[in-house]
Amino acid sequence: MSIAIETRGLTKRFGGLVALDGVDLQAAAGETLGIIGVNGAGKTTLMNCICGLYRPDGGDVFISGERVTGQPPHVVAHKGIGRTFQVPRVFRKMSLIDNLLVPVLDHRASDAELTERAEGMLARMQLIDLRHNYAEELSGGQQKLLEMARMLMPDPPIVMLDEPFAGVHPVLCKFMIERIEEMSGAGKAVLLISHDLTSIYRLSTRVVALNQGKVIAEGGVDDIRGNPAVIEAYLGT
Amino acid sequence: MMPVSSRPQDSADRIYFTLVALIGGALMIYFALVPVFGLNVAFHFYLMLWITMASAFNVSSGFSGYLPFGYVAFYGIGAFTTAILVKKAAFPVFLALPFSGVAGLVLALLFAPTLRLSGIYFGIVSLALAGICRLVITNMPEEITGGSFGLQLGSRAHPVQSFYVMMAVMVVALATILWLSRSRLGKALRATRDDADAAEMMGINVPRVRLYGWMIAAFFPAVCGGVEAWYTNVVDTETAFNTLITAKTVIYAVAGGLGTVTGPIIGAVAMVWLDELIWRQFPLLNLLILGVATVALVLFLPRGIVGSILRRKPQWRRYVP
Numbered sequence: 347m348s349i350a351i352e353t354r355g356l357t358k359r360f361g362g363l364v365a366l367d368g369v370d371l372q373a374a375a376g377e378t379l380g381i382i383g384v385n386g387a388g389k390t391t392l393m394n395c396i397c398g399l400y401r402p403d404g405g406d407v408f409i410s411g412e413r414v415t416g417q418p419p420h421v422v423a424h425k426g427i428g429r430t431f432q433v434p435r436v437f438r439k440m441s442l443i444d445n446l447l448v449p450v451l452d453h454r455a456s457d458a459e460l461t462e463r464a465e466g467m468l469a470r471m472q473l474i475d476l477r478h479n480y481a482e483e484l485s486g487g488q489q490k491l492l493e494m495a496r497m498l499m500p501d502p503p504i505v506m507l508d509e510p511f512a513g514v515h516p517v518l519c520k521f522m523i524e525r526i527e528e529m530s531g532a533g534k535a536v537l538l539i540s541h542d543l544t545s546i547y548r549l550s551t552r553v554v555a556l557n558q559g560k561v562i563a564e565g566g567v568d569d570i571r572g573n574p575a576v577i578e579a580y581l582g583t
Numbered sequence: 584m585m586p587v588s589s590r591p592q593d594s595a596d597r598i599y600f601t602l603v604a605l606i607g608g609a610l611m612i613y614f615a616l617v618p619v620f621g622l623n624v625a626f627h628f629y630l631m632l633w634i635t636m637a638s639a640f641n642v643s644s645g646f647s648g649y650l651p652f653g654y655v656a657f658y659g660i661g662a663f664t665t666a667i668l669v670k671k672a673a674f675p676v677f678l679a680l681p682f683s684g685v686a687g688l689v690l691a692l693l694f695a696p697t698l699r700l701s702g703i704y705f706g707i708v709s710l711a712l713a714g715i716c717r718l719v720i721t722n723m724p725e726e727i728t729g730g731s732f733g734l735q736l737g738s739r740a741h742p743v744q745s746f747y748v749m750m751a752v753m754v755v756a757l758a759t760i761l762w763l764s765r766s767r768l769g770k771a772l773r774a775t776r777d778d779a780d781a782a783e784m785m786g787i788n789v790p791r792v793r794l795y796g797w798m799i800a801a802f803f804p805a806v807c808g809g810v811e812a813w814y815t816n817v818v819d820t821e822t823a824f825n826t827l828i829t830a831k832t833v834i835y836a837v838a839g840g841l842g843t844v845t846g847p848i849i850g851a852v853a854m855v856w857l858d859e860l861i862w863r864q865f866p867l868l869n870l871l872i873l874g875v876a877t878v879a880l881v882l883f884l885p886r887g888i889v890g891s892i893l894r895r896k897p898q899w900r901r902y903v904p
């Protein structure tokens with residue numbers, strides 16, 4: 347299997363705080379890599395460094411073998427990576443359709459083709475009836491679905507999901523889990539962040555546990571489940 | 584024959600373009616006939632000027648999310664460019680006017696680094712830069728700028744010709760903004776306005792998109808300044824860089840509603856008429872009453888006329904340009 351995304355020694359400091367401390371990870375196409383850790387472990391920071399929003403203080407990010415460290419986010423996005431956010435960041439005063447068109451504005455396909463694709467995507471996310479509404483008119487859970495749809499529009503080979511289940515109704519959670527399974531089923535490398543272990547254990551092929559910016563454990567779901575370091579990080583000493 | 588399709592999007596588009604044709608056609612026919620029927624040319628000249636100014640401002644604030652409190656800088660630079668070229672370099676007016684637009688673009692490029700600021704910081708820096716522009720022009724040698732007397736363009740005045748040139752500028756501006764509002768650049772701008780970091784992570788080259796929007800917003804007021812210089816036949820720093828020009832532009836655009844193409848048009852038409860009416864009835868109190876009307880409008884229709892209607896009728900958003 348080819349490595350879709352890789353970080354080597356990724357380090358990020360905020361003043362004196364070391365948010366990421368030499369993080370190494372890899373995810374292959376079709377693989378779902380779960381990233382767990384308590385609040386403040388550095389999960390979101392990891393994503394922000396990968397997609398270029400933050401410039402890491404050390405280490406490197408590779409997408410399909412190509413080094414993208416320090417590139418601006420729009421360049422990194424075009425290497426084939428999409429993401430969602432812990433707190434949804436939709437384009438509030440744009441229609442759902444227009445929200446979906448944003449990541450594909452520089453695609454060659456005609457407006458009509460792209461609109462049709464966007465409508466198909468919205469239908470899959472059960473948002474089609476709201477397609478002309480402004481994104482700000484959606485509920486929090488619906489905004490998370492909209493973000494997923496928007497992320498999938500350019501069909502990126504790598505996707506990163508930041509706490510997709512946080513604050514989401516159980517029925518919607520189940521729906522989202524199915525969509526995420528579809529993504530890895532379609533051969534995408536999925537980086538899945540959650541502090542909720544149940545959903546991670548269900549979806550992930552492998553898990554990386556972060557604590558205070560460091561990888562404290564890595565392996566299959568069963569290895570992680572019983573790992574004393576993970577249990578200690580979660581339950582405290 | 585075009586294939587007949589029943590997709591709802593197509594019928595929405597049909598209504599949209601019918602509205603565009605109706606509103607645009609009515610505006611054009613009305614204005615084109617003003618000199619023919621001996622209506623008030625001055626009033627309508629300024630009406631078109633304010634429609635253009637408010638619409639161009641909308642590209643900056645409504646589409647891009649910037650509030651340039653020093654917007655008058657583009658207008659002033661355009662006014663002086665035409666005046667100086669005509670008066671000092673003996674340019675024909677028609678040749679000078681495009682240079683006003685270019686001057687606006689150059690100024691926009693000079694100010695481009697300020698696009699990194701946002702919100703009130705951008706607004707204040709913009710205001711300061713407009714002050715600096717005015718200072719620079721005030722302190723240029725009198726032989727070029729005419730000093731405190733300003734520059735008289737003398738025999739170049741031609742109210743009817745300048746009226747139709749203003750009309751052409753308005754039509755080009757509105758067509759550009761109409762295109763922008765449906766274009767991919769327009770969507771990129773709006774995304775950037777709503778959440779610049781998210782837009783960047785979705786692959787939008789944010790600085791570049793912002794610069795394009797900024798240049799469109801700068802070009803038209805600069806040309807307006809040039810046309811107005813020609814129309815009134817005189818340019819001085821006091822009037823060309825008057826803060827009231829920014830204030831009126833903002834009020835008209837906000838009154839109609841930012842973010843739509845029709846908003847600033849309707850806002851400018853409503854407010855310029857109101858201004859004229861009040862001024863005729865209460866010549867002494869007109870600024871006060873206009874101020875109260877503006878405050879009332881902002882209080883009761885915070886999204887402007889068009890914005891408030893579309894808030895209540897979201898299903899109309901697709902049809903209203």
Ligand SMILES: Nc1ncnc2c1ncn2[C@@H]1O[C@H](COP(=O)(O)OP(=O)(O)O)[C@@H](O)[C@H]1O
Nearest residue numbers: 360363365383384385386387388389390391392
């Ligand atoms: N932009 C920032 N500025 C300063 N500190 C930050 C910033 N982003 C994150 N941090 C800090 O970095 C640490 C990791 O945060 P984060 O990556 O959000 O954790 P997680 O997503 O695992 O909950 C936290 O201590 C947080 O306060």
Ligand SMILES: [Mg+2]
Nearest residue numbers: 389390391432
């Ligand atoms: Mg987080």
